[in-house]
Amino acid sequence: MSGGVAGRRVGMIVPSGNILAEDQVRAMMPAEIGLHVTRLKLKGSSAAELDAMIADLPKAADLLADARVDLIAFNCTAVSTRSRDADRTITDEIARTTGIAAVTTAEALLAGLAVLGARSIVLVTPYIASVVDAEAAYFRDHGLDVVDAVGAGIDSNWDMAQARPERWRELLLAHRSARADAYVLSCTAIRTHEIIGALEHEVGRPVLTSNQAIAWHATRKTGSSARLAGFGRLLAEY
Structure with missing residues (x-):
């Protein structure tokens, strides 16, 4: 790796029930950038639970500020796509x-x-229908053509984490579309980082995951230009 910014620190907020995000994001960030994590209460996917996650947002952010981080990453796809302006x-x-x-x-x-350069996507998620619909609407509201959107109907972070990566590979391949510029494997609580490269080879299009995207975006926002192979085109080329 090269181009990192020594001494920079990223603070990350994740749902309390998420057991995967820390390890995945850490694996996809340069070692010279520190990662410091705190949690907000969220185990399920109901509207009430998603809305309630941000009730204590100032407290969680303030805890990360005590670590003098350079950037705070709120890493929950469902909550940050709840509406057009949620993020x-x-x-x-x-x-x-x-x-x-x-x-x-x-x-x-x-x-x-x-x-x-992706303008059209296939959205693949573990979510229940209401969350899939909200997320698809978010991407459409931001100018993207969502040519297909699918959820596996799983409600809790814990249950999402129990699914093998192969489940998400099979779901994505079942929804391949010649109209898609890219595929989005959405959710920070599913096992996806180890299958990104192979999936890109199979579908011939970029594959983005939630944890991959936040790792890449946070890395670039700290001023690092480090590239990282093995986790798809986004991290390897941009």
Whole structure:
């Protein structure tokens, strides 16, 4: 790896029930960037639970500010795509509370799709229907053509994490589309980082995942230009 910024630190907020995001994001960031994590309460996918996650957002952000991080990453796809402006509301609240710049998973996915030149996507998720619909609407509201959107109907972070990566590979391949510029494997709580490269080879298109996108976006926002092979085109080329 090269082009890293020694001594830079990223703070990350994840759902309390997520057991995968830390390890995946750490694996996809340069070693010279520190990663410091805290949690907000979220185990399920109901509207009430998703809305409630950000109730204690200022407190969580303030805890990360104590670590003097350079950037705060709010890493929950479902919450940051709840509405057209959900991501901006979250980053504005973090900045007001801490004075530290912030990014969200939704913002990271949009940025990744933009640098890849993708205008149309297939959205593959573990979510229940209401969350799939909200996320598809978010991407459409930001100018993307969502040619297909599918969920596996799983409600909890814990159950999402139990599925083998092969399940997400099979679901994505079952929804291949010649109209898609890229595929989005959405959700920070599923096992996906080890299958990105192979999937890109199979479908002949870029594949973005939530944890991959936040790792890439946070890395670039810290000023690092480090490239990392093995986790898809986004991290290897941009």
